Amino acid sequence: MSVSLQQHLQRCRKVVYDMNFTYVDAWRQQHPQGKVVGCFPVYIPREVIHAAGMLPVGIYGGGLEIEIDRADARVQSFICSISRSTLELGMSHYLKNFDAMYFTSVCDVARNLSGVWERNFPSVLVEYIHFPQNMESKSSVPYYSGEMRGLCQNLERIGNVTITDEQLRHSIQVYNENRALHRQLTTFKQENPGKLDASELYLLQRAGACLPVEEHTAMLREVLDELPRREGKRRDRIRVVLEGAFCEQPPLELIEIIEEAGCDIVASDFALGLMWFLEDVPVQGNPLENLARSYLTQSDYSSVRHYGLKRRDYSLVEKVRRVKADGVLFCIAKFCEPALIDYVTHKNTLEREGIPLVNFEFEEKMGVFENIRMQVETFAESILLFA
Amino acid sequence: MAFTAGIDIGTRMTKTLIYNTDSKEIVAAVIDLTGHNLGAAAQRTFDAALAKAGLKAADIGYVATTGYGRYQVEFRNIQITEISCHSKGALKLFPKTQSVLDVGAQNSRAMRVAPNGRVTSFRMNEKCASGAGRFIERVAGALEIELDQFGPMSLKAANPQEISSVCAVLAESEVINHVTEGQEIEDILMGANNAVSDRIVALLRQVKVEPEVTLTGGVAKNAGMVKALENRLELSLNVSELSEYAGALGACVFASERLAKMGQRVAA
Numbered sequence: 001m002s003v004s005l006q007q008h009l010q011r012c013r014k015v016v017y018d019m020n021f022t023y024v025d026a027w028r029q030q031h032p033q034g035k036v037v038g039c040f041p042v043y044i045p046r047e048v049i050h051a052a053g054m055l056p057v058g059i060y061g062g063g064l065e066i067e068i069d070r071a072d073a074r075v076q077s078f079i080c081s082i083s084r085s086t087l088e089l090g091m092s093h094y095l096k097n098f099d100a101m102y103f104t105s106v107c108d109v110a111r112n113l114s115g116v117w118e119r120n121f122p123s124v125l126v127e128y129i130h131f132p133q134n135m136e137s138k139s140s141v142p143y144y145s146g147e148m149r150g151l152c153q154n155l156e157r158i159g160n161v162t163i164t165d166e167q168l169r170h171s172i173q174v175y176n177e178n179r180a181l182h183r184q185l186t187t188f189k190q191e192n193p194g195k196l197d198a199s200e201l202y203l204l205q206r207a208g209a210c211l212p213v214e215e216h217t218a219m220l221r222e223v224l225d226e227l228p229r230r231e232g233k234r235r236d237r238i239r240v241v242l243e244g245a246f247c248e249q250p251p252l253e254l255i256e257i258i259e260e261a262g263c264d265i266v267a268s269d270f271a272l273g274l275m276w277f278l279e280d281v282p283v284q285g286n287p288l289e290n291l292a293r294s295y296l297t298q299s300d301y302s303s304v305r306h307y308g309l310k311r312r313d314y315s316l317v318e319k320v321r322r323v324k325a326d327g328v329l330f331c332i333a334k335f336c337e338p339a340l341i342d343y344v345t346h347k348n349t350l351e352r353e354g355i356p357l358v359n360f361e362f363e364e365k366m367g368v369f370e371n372i373r374m375q376v377e378t379f380a381e382s383i384l385l386f387a
Numbered sequence: 388m389a390f391t392a393g394i395d396i397g398t399r400m401t402k403t404l405i406y407n408t409d410s411k412e413i414v415a416a417v418i419d420l421t422g423h424n425l426g427a428a429a430q431r432t433f434d435a436a437l438a439k440a441g442l443k444a445a446d447i448g449y450v451a452t453t454g455y456g457r458y459q460v461e462f463r464n465i466q467i468t469e470i471s472c473h474s475k476g477a478l479k480l481f482p483k484t485q486s487v488l489d490v491g492a493q494n495s496r497a498m499r500v501a502p503n504g505r506v507t508s509f510r511m512n513e514k515c516a517s518g519a520g521r522f523i524e525r526v527a528g529a530l531e532i533e534l535d536q537f538g539p540m541s542l543k544a545a546n547p548q549e550i551s552s553v554c555a556v557l558a559e560s561e562v563i564n565h566v567t568e569g570q571e572i573e574d575i576l577m578g579a580n581n582a583v584s585d586r587i588v589a590l591l592r593q594v595k596v597e598p599e600v601t602l603t604g605g606v607a608k609n610a611g612m613v614k615a616l617e618n619r620l621e622l623s624l625n626v627s628e629l630s631e632y633a634g635a636l637g638a639c640v641f642a643s644e645r646l647a648k649m650g651q652r653v654a655a
Contacts, residue, residue, distance in 0.1 A: 236449070236465040236645055260458055262465065374468075381471055385641055386505045 005226045008219055009200055012207035013252075019065040019094050023210060027055050028097060035099040035159045039209070040086065040110060041247045042273040042304050044102050044129070045291055047171040047281075048148055050213060051163045052155040058209025058273070059095070060249045061085035063364050066092065074116060080335045081364040082248035083109045090121060099158060100125035102151075106247065106304040107338050125158050127151055133306045135296050144292035152288075168287035176280040178213050181220040182271060188224065190323050193239070193264035194232030199255040205271035206249070235264075238326040238383045241319055242268035245303035245342065248333035250362045257369045258329065262380030267323045272302055303338035312342060313349035320355055326383050327356035329376065334363045356383055390414070390442060391449045391646055393638030394429045394463075395472065396421060396456030399492035399520070400605060402632050403432035405440045405447070406639035408646060413639070415440035416632055425456030433462075449646040451638035455493070467641055470509050474500040475637030477601035481625040485597040488616070488624075489633070490587060490606035492520040497590040499597060504637075508594040512586065519583070520606045522558060526550075526579040529559045530572055537576055541611030544577035551582075558582070577611055584615035591620070601625040603633035 003011075015023050024036055037049045038059040049056040062068075062085035070091035071084045089095050101124055103114035114128040129147060132140040152163045182205060189196050204223060208216040240263040244250070249270075259265060281294040299305055301315035320328060328350055332339040343359060350357045358379040360372050389408040395401065398421065405415040415436040421428045429452065437444060450463045457466035473489040478500060487498040499508040512519060527534050548565050550558055558579070565575045583606075591600070600622060606612050607630035617623055629636060 234464060236649075260466075377466075377468055381467060382505075384465070385467070385471065385644070386503065 012203040015210045037100040038098045040103045050171040051167040102127045104129045141292045145288040148288045178217045182275045190266045198265035237264045239266045241325045242329045244331040245339035261376040303342040330359040391642035393635040394452045395634035396454040401428040402635040403436040404635040408643035425459040429460040449642040451642040453638045472634045472637030475504040476633030480627045483599045484601040486600040489603045491604040499594045510590045510593045529562045538610035541576035544573040548578035550578045580611045580615040588619045
């Protein structure tokens with residue numbers, strides 16, 4: 001019997017905010033020899049972990065669920081909340097069942113966090129993935145596929161397994177399927193904003209960072225089957241694109257308030273790291289080279305990935321036009337340098353193109369949203385009632 | 388014939404208007420105490436307004452809500468801030484309005500408004516209700532007089548008493564002091580009007596006073612307050628019997644504009 005949409009949403013909420021990672025414990029019981037790999041945002045090539053028979057789990061900080069106690073003794077107060085609370089998760093033993101932690105070259109804080117992790121958790125395999133910075137060099141594919149080969153070797157060592165090309169191809173296929181369903185879900189939201197709240201879409205997608213990919217794929221299929229039959233809310237709202245270079249996650253209430261205040265979020269980058277590629281990664285051929293080539297040529301634009309052939313601000317304008325948005329909300333985590341640096345370019349370009357925008361900052365532990373509500377409501381009114 | 392509804396769920400009173408978008412006239416107006424269940428107050432006044440107009444819910448093409456309970460109405464099409472709605476409502480009542488003072492039970496706001504209803508500047512009172520109707524209510528309560536008697540009685544004041552407290556709660560004890568000193572009730576009432584009007588005028592000065600000035604919100608029914616404000620501003624205020632409904636009226640007008648736009652979109 002299929003599970004209802006409401007039950008799926010409840011399950012997603014439970015999983016996303018479960019800082020005791022009971023779903024990881026459940027997976028380990030079913031896979032006694034299995035290893036669990038924590039993935040710090042934004043993007044991790046999960047196919048590599050999956051091919052090793054291991055469980056990749058997104059670590060998005062502690063949100064409102066935990067108090068920062070031990071981590072503040074090791075990192076400054078002027079870095080982003082996600083880094084502090086992720087370290088707290090480690091120091092307070094919430095991640096005791098994790099065998100490895102992956103970090104990437106998204107920013108200085110993430111880079112240093114990988115070092116802090118290595119020093120404080122010597123029994124855990126810590127990987128710091130250097131993504132290629134040059135998207136056009138002929139050396140980038142061999143370089144990045146070599147990086148991933150190194151990841152495979154370390155996983156083979158800790159898991160006492162062998163990762164074959166065939167397993168990698170299978171994992172690429174499994175993740176292609178999952179990403180395609182993510183894309184279908186976001187398209188559904190764009191076409192039927194009243195039938196799926198942005199906060200619901202957020203939960204459905206973010207659960208994909210926690211659950212085994214096959215389970216998440218099956219869930220998305222059921223959800224997509226049920227959604228068209230759902231009755232929509234009749235709200236008169238503006239359509240917005242929400243940008244935040246995610247990484248640190250906003251409280252769910254913030255997403256709810258944005259929509260409540262008069263904005264249908266018809267496109268966002270909340271699930272950027274889980275969708276990442278604009279098209280399927282080729283399955284045939286050398287799997288690691290395929291992943292590397294897709295990273296260079298098929299990645300979505302992002303503040304944490306070096307410029308490809310196309311500027312990010314132009315990609316944003318294209319997105320606004322494609323989804324027929326009335327404006328852009330910049331929802332940026334406090335102290336997030338990549339997002340704040342890009343904001344300047346984005347703002348200038350949007351203004352030049354005559355696309356309205358508003359900007360506000362958030363923190364994962366934020367509890368009062370009245371100022372943001374007022375900003376968003378005023379922004380929506382200015383477009384809806386007077387444009 | 389198309390109709391819209393504007394529902395203003397205030398902290399004390401909920402106001403619902405039904406508006407004929409063709410004749411641009413109000414066809415029904417209902418006001419009731421808000422109580423603790425904001426959504427229920429909206430539903431109750433909406434149903435009563437429909438009955439008064441002889442309409443069904445399906446006849447209403449668009450529902451706009453405003454006021455502090457605006458998010459609690461499940462059947463709304465849109466919620467709009469009080470700032471926008473009161474400005475729009477004031478312009479509908481007095482088309483030459485350039486400044487708006489909205490004094491409700493819990494909040495006071497001063498707005499500058501462009502001829503199309505766009506708010507160009509606004510200020511609100513601080514978190515407490517010392518510059519709003521709740522202050523007047525507490526004084527009325529302390530003196531055991533009905534709220535609707537407050538205005539007429541205060542106009543008879545010969546020697547208004549000073550009420551210096553900026554806090555509505557502490558003002559009560561100040562009022563009691565005046566009573567024990569044997570001051571006339573009318574003078575104390577006018578003193579309360581003066582105290583509140585001082586704070587409201589300060590808000591208006593921050594957005595720059597530009598006549599015509601229209602007063603909206605429930606406090607507009609207090610003639611003593613109107614006089615106190617006019618004395619301080621040295622101009623006469625626009626006040627209408629519908630001033631208390633200005634937020635709901637603005638919501639109705641916005642709703643009819645949105646309905647017309649949506650109709651154009653469908654036609655296109």
